[in-house]
Amino acid sequence: MRHRQAIAVLALAGLGIALYLWLHKIGVIGDLRCGTGDCEYVQTSPYGALFGVPVAFYGVVGYAAMLAVALAGLQPASLGRRWPTRLLAALAVGGFLFTFYLTYVEVFVLHAICRWCVGSAAVITAITIVAVSAVRREPPP
Amino acid sequence: MKRFYALLGAMAAVAAFLIWKSSRPGAAGALSSASAPPVSFTAADSAFRGYVLGSDSAPVEVVEYADFECPWCGQFGVVQFPEIRQQLIATGRLRWRFRDFPLPGHQWSRLASHAIACANEQGKVWEAIDVVFARSSSWAQQNKNPTGLFRDLMRGIGLDMGRYGDCMDTQRYAGRIELSRLEGLARNVAGTPTFFANGVELDTRRYGNSDAFKALVDSLTEVRR
Numbered sequence: 001m002r003h004r005q006a007i008a009v010l011a012l013a014g015l016g017i018a019l020y021l022w023l024h025k026i027g028v029i030g031d032l033r034c035g036t037g038d039c040e041y042v043q044t045s046p047y048g049a050l051f052g053v054p055v056a057f058y059g060v061v062g063y064a065a066m067l068a069v070a071l072a073g074l075q076p077a078s079l080g081r082r083w084p085t086r087l088l089a090a091l092a093v094g095g096f097l098f099t100f101y102l103t104y105v106e107v108f109v110l111h112a113i114c115r116w117c118v119g120s121a122a123v124i125t126a127i128t129i130v131a132v133s134a135v136r137r138e139p140p141p
Numbered sequence: 142m143k144r145f146y147a148l149l150g151a152m153a154a155v156a157a158f159l160i161w162k163s164s165r166p167g168a169a170g171a172l173s174s175a176s177a178p179p180v181s182f183t184a185a186d187s188a189f190r191g192y193v194l195g196s197d198s199a200p201v202e203v204v205e206y207a208d209f210e211c212p213w214c215g216q217f218g219v220v221q222f223p224e225i226r227q228q229l230i231a232t233g234r235l236r237w238r239f240r241d242f243p244l245p246g247h248q249w250s251r252l253a254s255h256a257i258a259c260a261n262e263q264g265k266v267w268e269a270i271d272v273v274f275a276r277s278s279s280w281a282q283q284n285k286n287p288t289g290l291f292r293d294l295m296r297g298i299g300l301d302m303g304r305y306g307d308c309m310d311t312q313r314y315a316g317r318i319e320l321s322r323l324e325g326l327a328r329n330v331a332g333t334p335t336f337f338a339n340g341v342e343l344d345t346r347r348y349g350n351s352d353a354f355k356a357l358v359d360s361l362t363e364v365r366r
Contacts, residue, residue, distance in 0.1 A: 005145050012149060016156035020163070027245020029163045031282055040282050041212040044244065044332065046345035052331045074142075 001079060003134040007088055007127050008070035011063045014123040017116050018059030025054040038112035045112075047105045055102065059120060062095045066127065082138060089131040096128040186316040192257075192266045194226070195236035201339055201361045203235060203354070206242035206325045208333040209253035209273055210281040217334055217349065218274035224351040234358050239270065241321040242333050249280060249287055251318055256291040258314035259305050260298070268298040 023029045025043060032039040042048065048055055066088060073084025099121045106113055191204065207214040229235035241257075243250035253273050260269030272294045280287035288309075295305050308314075325335070328342075336343040338357055347353055 008145075008149060009152070012152050012156075016152075016160075019156070020160055023160060023163075024246050029160065030246065030248055031284070033163075038212075044208075044211045045213050046332065046349070049331050052329065 001074065003130050004070045004073045004084060004088070006130050007092075008067055008074070010123050010127045010130070011067040011070060014120055014127070015060065015063035015067060017120045017123065018056050018063055021056035021116055021120075022054055022060050025056055032116070034115055038110075039114040039116055041112045042106060042110060042114040042117060045110055047102075047110065058098065059095075062091065062098075063123075066091050066095075085131065085134045085138065088127075089135045092124065092128040092131040095124045099124045182316040182320055186314075186320050189317050189320070190238070191321065192239040192261060192270075193236060194239075194267060195230040196233045197236070199230075199233055199236040201235050201358050202238060204238045204240060204337040206240045206321075206328075206330045206333060206335045208242055208244045208247060208250050209257070209277065210247035210250045211244060211333045212277070212281070213349075214334045215274045215277040215281070218270065221349070221351045221354075225354050228351070229354060229358055234362065235354070240325060241318045242325040242330055242335070243318065243322055244333060247281075251315070252287065253280075253291065254318045255309060255312065255314050256295060256305075258317065259308035260295055260300060262308055263300050263304060265298050265300060269295065269300075272298060 020029065021032075021039075021043065024032050025048070032043070034040065043056075050058065069084055069087050069091065072078055073081070073088070078084055102117065103121055106117060195202075207218070209215075225235070225237070230237055241254040243254055257266060257269050257273060260266050273291070276290070276294060280290050292302065292305070296302055328337070332345075335345060336348055339361060343357070348357070
């Protein structure tokens, strides 16, 4: 149960970051608060969208899905079930691989770092570690 | 469990408050607003097809949709475009058409586009584009209204400042800028810069430098022979 709670908290944090970046991209929010980072450069680069959809929107969908699965897995009827943990691990690994690609683009193609993207990368890494560890700790059927 | 849901609720409330606070519209005027201003369109606005550089007989035409506050566009304009201009446009091999595409998140893009339109009125559009991109680090993504800086830049390239001031005050090109953006949207432009070569959209990730455009012009010219 603890790991699902931890993932819910982390997914909510990730959802906040992704939502902030996506709302900026579609013009709801003005300038990004990025400190000394290159958020604007990264966001407006040709790598800021995939198949015409802002990359941040994929994050919104992914984190929202993880939050929903974690909360569903905390309901009394699902507490003893394995599927929420396994589904969370699958979503987390997919998100981690996507984030790995985006971080590679930032560092080796754009040579620019977006602090919010780094924050999201840290969140998805933590979710992946928690989710995969939970799957490995599951007792055999 | 109650404490857990209380924690989640508190996190969601804080995030919602911070996003709401960031999204409140400022007191900026129509040209300095990031969102589309309420403008009317004239026949001249509709007939305008962008700023064109190069020979009418050039075999290849590239249309660029750009935003003056976009760092990627600025880098392309300052670093790559001079070489493209010298090696492809000046030699009659390529014609360049520039279209405004102010992005919704950028507070000063429409103001910059309008300053450029006013410079075009006096025949100095490309000089104006060059200086606005070259000085973007002084005004883009900053809270300070760049109206005064744009005046200084336009004075520097030799504009009649009386005519420039009148042009900016009347905002007479706001409709043209919005129509350019709408045209981009109709062509599925999602970000900036977006390029079309002879009507075909290019992958910006591959066309971020002058060498790629040289290869493109070579290949398209070869096809036409």
